[in-house]
Amino acid sequence: xxxxxxxxxxxxxxxxxxxxxxxxxxxxxxxxxxxxxxxxxxxxxxxxxxxxxxxxxxxxxxxxxxxxxxxxxxxxxxxxxxxxxxxxxxxxxxxxxxxxxxxxxxxxxxxxxxxxxxxxxxxxxxxxxxxxxxxxxxxxxxxxxxxxxxxxxxxxxxxxxxxxxxxxxxxxxxxxxxxxxxxxxxxxxxxxxxxxxxxxxxxxxxxxxx
Numbered sequence: 478x479x480x481x482x483x484x485x486x487x488x489x490x491x492x493x494x495x496x497x498x499x500x501x502x503x504x505x506x507x508x509x510x511x512x513x514x515x516x517x518x519x520x521x522x523x524x525x526x527x528x529x530x531x532x533x534x535x536x537x538x539x540x541x542x543x544x545x546x547x548x549x550x551x552x553x554x555x556x557x558x559x560x561x562x563x564x565x566x567x568x569x570x571x572x573x574x575x576x577x578x579x580x581x582x583x584x585x586x587x588x589x590x591x592x593x594x595x596x597x598x599x600x601x602x603x604x605x606x607x608x609x610x611x612x613x614x615x616x617x618x619x620x621x622x623x624x625x626x627x628x629x630x631x632x633x634x635x636x637x638x639x640x641x642x643x644x645x646x647x648x649x650x651x652x653x654x655x656x657x658x659x660x661x662x663x664x665x666x667x668x669x670x671x672x673x674x675x676x677x678x679x680x681x682x683x684x685x686x687x
Contacts, residue, residue: 494579498621498672502527504583506576513570515582520623520670521552521591524564530587537587552591556625559633560593603635617666617683619676624669631667641665649675657682 488509496503502519517524525548531540538544555562566586576582609616618636620627624643631637642663644652649668652660660666661682668679 492576492582494582501670502583504579506570506582515568515570515576515586517566517583517586518563521548521562521564522623524566524586525549525588527583528566528586528588530568530585532587532589540588548588548591553625555591555593556623557629558593559626559629560595561622561626563592563594565589565592598630598634606635617661617668617679619668619671619679621671622669624667627667627669637665637667639665641667643667643669646670646672646675654682658686661686 488507490505490507491513492506494504496519500519501523502517504515504517507514507516517527525545528540530537531544531548532538533544552562552564566588568586570576574581606616616636618627618631622630624645628637628641628643631641642660642665644660644666646669649657649671657679661679668675671679
């Protein structure tokens with residue numbers, strides 16, 4: 478669909494800074510039509526943190542506080558619909574510019590927009606959760622998704638009924654084992670923006686408790 482709208486614009490990928498679970502974004506250095514660009518995509522909060530400009534009305538403008546607030550409102554709206562949101566940014570590379578590191582490449586980016594991806598839960602999930610509850614099995618969501626997306630999906634499938642306790646990865650990193658056990662004792666808990674090592678820690682704590 479994107480190719481139909483934007484037409485095919487072949488480019489030569491010169492370098493890639495791959496996605497990782499800590500910084501939650503990836504970038505490529507790509508040559509197109511005789512010009513070189515840094516193209517970045519990833520979690521909105523991560524991509525927006527490296528943007529100083531914003532594409533508006535066909536051109537870049539300073540990414541001031543008002544535009545940042547509007548961007549935040551937009552991606553929150555998408556997440557509240559249960560969508561997984563990616564942000565996109567770009568900038569043209571100056572001749573002779575050093576792109577040897579991702580910090581050098583991913584700077585002064587121009588925010589281009591968001592896309593919301595729908596990955597609907599399988600239709601049998603709500604019934605499976607109900608049967609687990611009837612069998613005395615407790616279900617805890619541990620996800621790399623953003624908090625608002627996770628809460629929307631959890632409500633859609635019937636995993637939570639009220640306002641769950643939500644622990645984001647950045648806060649999770651500061652929890653002691655005792656704090657984590659206390660969180661796990663709460664009736665409805667969602668762990669969001671979790672890295673693989675954070676997920677493993679939760680599993681190990683639950684295993685020790687079991």
